[in-house]
Amino acid sequence: MSSISENIVSVKKRIKYAAERSGRDWREIKIVAVTKTFPAEYIMEAYKYGIKDIGENRVQEAFSKYSVISKSVIWHLVGHLQTNKVKKALEIFDLIHSVDSIRLAEEINRRANSLNKVAEVLVEVNTTSEDSKFGITPKKTVEFVKEISQLSNIAVMGLMTIGVFSENPEDSRKYYVMLRELKERLEDYDLGNGKMKYLSMGMSNDFEVAVEEGANIVRIGTAIFGNREV
Ligand SMILES: *Cc1c(COP(=O)(O)O)cnc(C)c1O
Secondary structure: HHHHHHHHHHHHHHHHHHHOOOOOHHHHHHHEEEEOOOOOOOOOHHHOOOOOEEEOOOHHHHHHHHHOOOOEEEEOOOOOOOOHHHHHHHOOOOOOEOOOOHHHHHHHHHHHHHOOOOEEEEEEEEOOOOOOOOOHHHHHHHHHHHHHOOOOOOEEEEOOOOOOOOOHHHHHHHHHHHHHHHHHHHHOOOOOOOOOOEEEEOOOOOOOHHHHHOEEEEEEEEEHHHOOOO
């Protein structure tokens, strides 16, 4: 499994170069290691090499790993969340990247309230306008953030998007620009409970482009852990 450590070194290096190219400080960029379909041991291995943020896309799968990981890692839900899984999700996850409806936001707010906590969330934006993807349309994002920012047990921490699946990472660039500009608009309007902090964008195939366009969370699976069997 030593290749996990080598992959982490290489991903970090590539993030560093991409940050330097765009005049950014690489230390402000968080790597979320996406461990979906991989066993809990992979989380421990990544942890040994300095990874503290773990991404999962299913609540149930995350729970089975969460219950055996003794280290204090930060858990990110990067996949779609159904309202009937919110209660469990809030027990596990520190940041939910995938808020994409008022109904979901209200349910998170209600459950967070009964746990006496404030749930940190990102709003997922469907920048590529693909039917197969979840997310708020770019057009409706400002209004959406305005609305859910009223909920007292939700803190809107930023925006998330998924680029295009393509051999060419440049194909995602315009969508990452779009997300950054949306975040800037929200900051101008002072929306999102004053905490518009994160831009979660960039995966194994295109994270350097995302970093160049301002990502401060990149979500990386295969470039660290290898190919998933599906
Ligand atoms: C699986 C997944 C990732 C990681 O994808 P890789 O291509 O393996 O890096 C990132 N974000 C989301 C939402 C995912 O579902």
